[in-house]
Amino acid sequence: NAGVTQTPKFQVLKTGQSMTLQCAQDMNHNSMYWYRQDPGMGLRLIYYSASEGTTDKGEVPNGYNVSRLNKREFSLRLESAAPSQTSVYFCASSPRISGANVLTFGAGSRLTVL
Amino acid sequence: GENVEQHPSTLSVQEGDSAVIKCTYSDSASNYFPWYKQELGKRPQLIIDIRSNVGEKKDQRIAVTLNKTAKHFSLHITETQPEDSAVYFCAASIRDAGGTSYGKLTFGQGTILTVHP
Numbered sequence: 001n002a003g004v005t006q007t008p009k010f011q012v013l014k015t016g017q018s019m020t021l022q023c024a025q026d027m028n029h030n031s032m033y034w035y036r037q038d039p040g041m042g043l044r045l046i047y048y049s050a051s052e053g054t055t056d057k058g059e060v061p062n063g064y065n066v067s068r069l070n071k072r073e074f075s076l077r078l079e080s081a082a083p084s085q086t087s088v089y090f091c092a093s094s095p096r097i098s099g100a101n102v103l104t105f106g107a108g109s110r111l112t113v114l
Numbered sequence: 115g116e117n118v119e120q121h122p123s124t125l126s127v128q129e130g131d132s133a134v135i136k137c138t139y140s141d142s143a144s145n146y147f148p149w150y151k152q153e154l155g156k157r158p159q160l161i162i163d164i165r166s167n168v169g170e171k172k173d174q175r176i177a178v179t180l181n182k183t184a185k186h187f188s189l190h191i192t193e194t195q196p197e198d199s200a201v202y203f204c205a206a207s208i209r210d211a212g213g214t215s216y217g218k219l220t221f222g223q224g225t226i227l228t229v230h231p
Contacts, residue, residue: 033218040123042203042221043158058218090157100146100165101207103219105157 002026006091006106013081013113021076021109023091031094032074033058033103034066036087043090049074081113116141116208120222127194128230135225137204138186146207147180147187148219153200161202162189194229201226 004025013019025032030051035043035058045058047066055066063085065077074093078085088110092103117140127133139147148163164171164178164187171178175194180187191198205219 035221040223042118042120042223043205043219044221045218048218059220100148100163101219102148102160102163103150103158105159107157 004091004093004104004106006089006109008109009107010110011112013078013111015082015113017081018077018079019081019111020078021089021091021111022073023075023106024073025091025093025104026072027093027095027104028071029093029095029104030071031096031101032068033092033094034064034074034076035090035092036060037090037108038087046076046089078111081111083113085111086113087111116144116206116220118204118206118220118222120204120225122225123223124226124228126228126230129194129196131194133189133191133194133198133227133229135189135202135204135227136186137188137206137222138184139206139220140185141206141208142182142185144185144206144208147178148205148207149176149178149189150203150205150221151200152203152224158203191227194227196229196231199227199229 033048034046049055049068052071091106094101120137145166150158151161152158177190204222
């Protein structure tokens with residue numbers, strides 16, 4: 001039982017390059033999220049998917065796009081990377097969209113944009 | 115939108131002492147308040163949570179208190195141990211107009227707790 005799996009773990013990009021972060025969960029969760037973590041700023045929500053077939057913007061969506069490919073998979077795409085997107089990205093999932101939503105996080109993806 | 119402020123940003127204690135981390139939130143409709151612990155280089159993991167209809171919850175050495183009137187909640191760790199050293203995040207969940215929470219969590223800035231042996 002892997003939980004939430006993210007790939008890649010590390011990536012270095014040049015400004016203007018594009019890339020996709022992949023996330024998959026095997027817990028049959030309905031909701032999935034992408035957060036970024038920067039020093040002193042906590043975890044900020046980029047996009048989320050309350051259920052398969054829906055996606056919505058979070059606090060900091062600019063420069064990102066997402067795809068909820070199916071119930072298991074939720075990808076995050078950077079179309080034209082900028083140094084301000086250097087961060088650690090965490091994918092998370094939760095079982096339901098109401099009540100106490102306990103998030104299970106992936107191991108994180110460290111992205112550096114030069 | 116929801117704003118969550120967390121204090122202090124760093125906390126250093128001696129083993130065996132107590133540690134308290136405080137958070138305030140801005141949206142009176144928030145109804146769920148979890149705490150996550152993140153060890154160095156690891157993923158955040160839930161350690162305790164509280165819902166808005168409860169004032170206090172305890173799990174062994176950790177406890178969380180909620181004051182809805184003042185819109186603040188706190189994490190209390192007693193008899194601290196070196197393995198408690200980590201970054202701790204509070205969070206608040208927003209309830210939408212329909213009365214259900216979409217699980218969107220707004221996180222505080224984090225507290226780096228160091229427990230010295």
